[in-house]
Amino acid sequence: MVSAEIARTVVGIIGNIIALSLFLSPVPTFIRICKKGSVEQYSPVPYLATFVNCGLWVLYGLPMVHPKSTLVVTINGAGFIIEIVLLSLFLTYSDKKKRIKVALVVVVEVIFLAALAVVVLTLAHTTKLRSNIVGSICMAGNIMMYASPLSVMKLVITTKSVEFMPFFLSLASFANGISWTIYALIRIDPFIIAPNGIGALLGAAQLILYATYYKSTKKMMAETAASKGELSLTKKGLDGPNDTKNGPQTV
Secondary structure: OOOHHHHHHHHHHHHHHHHHHHHHOOHHHHHHHHHHOOOOOOOOHHHHHHHHHHHHHHHHHOOOOOOOOHHHHHHHHHHHHHHHHHHHHHHHOOOHHHHHHHHHHHHHHHHHHHHHHHHHHHHOOOHHHHHHHHHHHHHHHHHHHHHOOHHHHHHHHHHOOOOOOOHHHHHHHHHHHHHHHHHHHHOOOHHHHHHHHHHHHHHHHHHHHHHHHHHHHHHHHHHHHHHHHHHHHHHHHHHOOOOHHHOOOOO
């Protein structure tokens, strides 16, 4: 019979793979942003929330805070680096006003992480106390990360369009919540169970929204493309060889 520790390790490795896909799921979105040279209506909130969340879980998984949590550190360390890259791109392609807001939030998050690490490691003298302090904050941070697409979900319901709610991000959020909930249930860890259980439910809600508004989004995008095509033809007609502003044409 497979021991609980081995089962937990296997589920943790699967969770690492799924979580990595979650962190990388915005890549198609950022390819679009780079091509268009603009972040358009995409929100920075999910990336800001994931950035601070990964930093918190790295701190939680350190041996001097919560021993035997190597898999928590590895994946969140990778996620932290990925979010730095994504936020750098977001800042690059944002307008000045949005760039300043995002940069200020990043600075506040970094100061918060550094201050928390210093306070916990110097004032809390047992791993149990450190785990309880950091774990409680991690739980709130994880819920914030999973809840960050709520603003986008509101936009989806208002516009009846899922254009700015990336499908793979929603799918990865759902799968990630499920895998880490199972991981934490094998050896009960309430700090991991609670936020990831909520995350699984929010991910499912996003997928339901996507299924509900996918067809209407396709129709709206097709109509927009057709409208742009008509405008392009009209412009070509105005700028063509028979345009009176270029003078009469002779044979």
